[in-house]
Amino acid sequence: MRAQATEPRPPARPGPMVDRPTVLVALEGVSVELDERLILDRVDLAVHAGEIVTVIGPNGAGKTTLVKVALSLLAPTRGRVTVRPGLRVGYSPQQLAIDRAMPIDVRGFLGLGGPRGPAELGAVLEEVGLAGVERRPMRALSGGELRRVLLARALLRRPELLALDEPLSGVDVAGQLELYELIATVRRRRGCAVLLVSHDLHLVMAATDRVVCLDRHVCCSGTPEAVARDAAFLHLFGDRLARVVALYQHHHACRHDPPPGRDP
Amino acid sequence: MIEGFLLRALLAGVGIALLAGPLGAFVVWRRLAIFGEALAHSALLGVVLAYLLELDPTLGLVLFAVLLATALWALEEQQLLPTDTILSTLSHGALAAGLVILSLVDWLRIDLLAYLFGDILAVSRLDLWILAALLGLVALTLAKYWRGLVSLTIEPDLARVEGVPVRRLRLLLDLLIAAAIAVGMKLVGLVLVVSLLVVPAAAARPWSRTPHGMAWRAAALGALAATGGLLASVLLDLPSGPAIVLVAVLVFAASTLAHQLRTAHRRGGSARPGLADPHLRR
Numbered sequence: 292m293r294a295q296a297t298e299p300r301p302p303a304r305p306g307p308m309v310d311r312p313t314v315l316v317a318l319e320g321v322s323v324e325l326d327e328r329l330i331l332d333r334v335d336l337a338v339h340a341g342e343i344v345t346v347i348g349p350n351g352a353g354k355t356t357l358v359k360v361a362l363s364l365l366a367p368t369r370g371r372v373t374v375r376p377g378l379r380v381g382y383s384p385q386q387l388a389i390d391r392a393m394p395i396d397v398r399g400f401l402g403l404g405g406p407r408g409p410a411e412l413g414a415v416l417e418e419v420g421l422a423g424v425e426r427r428p429m430r431a432l433s434g435g436e437l438r439r440v441l442l443a444r445a446l447l448r449r450p451e452l453l454a455l456d457e458p459l460s461g462v463d464v465a466g467q468l469e470l471y472e473l474i475a476t477v478r479r480r481r482g483c484a485v486l487l488v489s490h491d492l493h494l495v496m497a498a499t500d501r502v503v504c505l506d507r508h509v510c511c512s513g514t515p516e517a518v519a520r521d522a523a524f525l526h527l528f529g530d531r532l533a534r535v536v537a538l539y540q541h542h543h544a545c546r547h548d549p550p551p552g553r554d555p
Numbered sequence: 556m557i558e559g560f561l562l563r564a565l566l567a568g569v570g571i572a573l574l575a576g577p578l579g580a581f582v583v584w585r586r587l588a589i590f591g592e593a594l595a596h597s598a599l600l601g602v603v604l605a606y607l608l609e610l611d612p613t614l615g616l617v618l619f620a621v622l623l624a625t626a627l628w629a630l631e632e633q634q635l636l637p638t639d640t641i642l643s644t645l646s647h648g649a650l651a652a653g654l655v656i657l658s659l660v661d662w663l664r665i666d667l668l669a670y671l672f673g674d675i676l677a678v679s680r681l682d683l684w685i686l687a688a689l690l691g692l693v694a695l696t697l698a699k700y701w702r703g704l705v706s707l708t709i710e711p712d713l714a715r716v717e718g719v720p721v722r723r724l725r726l727l728l729d730l731l732i733a734a735a736i737a738v739g740m741k742l743v744g745l746v747l748v749v750s751l752l753v754v755p756a757a758a759a760r761p762w763s764r765t766p767h768g769m770a771w772r773a774a775a776l777g778a779l780a781a782t783g784g785l786l787a788s789v790l791l792d793l794p795s796g797p798a799i800v801l802v803a804v805l806v807f808a809a810s811t812l813a814h815q816l817r818t819a820h821r822r823g824g825s826a827r828p829g830l831a832d833p834h835l836r837r
Contacts, residue, residue, distance in 0.1 A: 359712070362712075362716055364712050364715055364716065380716055382712070382713055382716040382717075384710060384712050384713055387709075387710055387713075389709060390584055390586070392583045392584055392756075392757075392760055393584050393708070393709065393766065394760065394763040394764050394765060394766065394768065394769055395705075395709070395765065395766055396764060396765070399765050399766065400709070402702070403702055403705060403706040403709065403714075403717075404706075404717050405702075405717070406702075428764070444713075448717065454716075
């Protein structure tokens with residue numbers, strides 16, 4: 292678990308306790324049952340303007356379901372979802388499987404979210420570090436490039452809330468660090484809130500304000516540091532976590548340039 | 556000399572091709588070929604019912620297909636069974652019911668072969684009017700909702716978050732496909748009708764870089780196949796439905812082959828089947 296907060300935090304970001312920032316999305320006592328199986332059990336979660344909330348949990352913990360409920364893609368079986376009226380959401384789904392028979396390039400894909408001029412497309416692609424790929428077919432993109440294009444499409448909506456479901460899937464470790472860096476930069480520059488879901492327990496973005504540890508119910512939540520120490524978290528991921536952290540440290544030792552947000 | 560029935564047949568053929576091209580692209584993208592087959596196979600029941608109710612058979616077909624597509628759409632919303640199982644059960648049930656009623660009601664004289672394999676020379680004026688109305692409806696729908704339709708085809712959740720009314724648009728698209736199948740049956744029969752949707756879109760794929768490029772190429776190639784097939788059927792005295800489908804498949808073969816050759820040529824002469832489109836490689 293990489294949980295320290297060494298990256299300078301944006302001064303403009305409203306502290307959750309200080310000036311009672313706007314709640315963008317709030318889930319209260321949300322339960323979801325599918326096929327008589329309990330996917331989510333009385334989950335409370337609020338995302339405030341400008342904050343980064345990272346939801347972690349093992350496979351089958353209901354993370355994707357949680358995002359879908361928060362985005363009103365799925366109605367909860369019980370509980371209440373409140374979305375601030377008129378909220379602009381940018382969404383990057385967990386998977387994007389474009390059929391072989393669908394001919395579409397990056398420009399066309401980005402244009403599906405709404406009519407955009409070439410200058411706007413060029414600017415957003417540059418922002419996600421993919422300048423000049425407008426004419427590239429979507430199916431020719433690598434895993435990391437695809438994640439960046441999905442992020443670009445979400446950003447084109449000028450979102451107040453960015454919902455990213457497993458934004459690192461299909462990306463190698465070096466690419467994962469770069470993507471986290473990118474997401475942190477985007478938040479700093481645009482001031483949007485980020486709801487990020489990850490099954491990756493050992494790599495939580497340093498810029499995260501709040502970690503929510505999910506295993507159908509909310510095991511624990513708090514600052515990254517607090518969650519890492521929490522007994523419930525250790526119970527849930529205990530041994531595996533120790534192994535994975537060791538692996539991660541090993542990898543880190545091999546790198547010449549330390550990943551951002553990490554003590555030298 | 557162009558006789559009236561031949562002109563009507565030609566108009567119907569080209570009209571249906573223009574309809575089936577863009578809709579067929581969606582059938583291919585969304586892998587709905589089996590949905591089309593199911594609708595087509597159950598359509599015989601629609602024809603029989605239309606005769607019993609003394610409706611125009613084409614109108615009966617369209618109504619029945621639209622009804623069935625709505626039922627399928629509703630079933631898919633809450634399913635325990637896989638879609639193809641539901642489709643197969645419904646469509647063969649309807650086909651069997653159609654055949655049983657046909658044999659029971661002995662005053663009913665329906666040219667079964669015409670519905671199985673099509674009878675383009677029996678295209679009536681009313682058929683053409685129905686086709687024209689449908690063409691207008693499809694053109695309007697596609698012009699107005701093109702972006703949303705492509706978006707929901709690629710990733711429905713993303714489309715919904717971006718404000719596309721996914722469920723309603725999907726139903727609309729399913730209904731238009733159902734109606735296109737119903738009028739297409741007049742041309743080539745219920746056995747072959749789905750090929751009108753699938754084959755031109757497949758032929759258009761290798762040459763297309765955008766969704767709308769594929770849609771209009773499919774319409775153009777379909778119109779070519781319909782015209783060529785009708786001419787062949789008149790000149791060589793072939794059954795019109797199978798002739799049209801055969802020409803469409805030949806167009807598909809030529810398109811695929813030409814694209815493979817061009818790709819191989821660009822690579823410096825080494826033909827590598829499987830990797831024909833450089834953009835499709837991961």
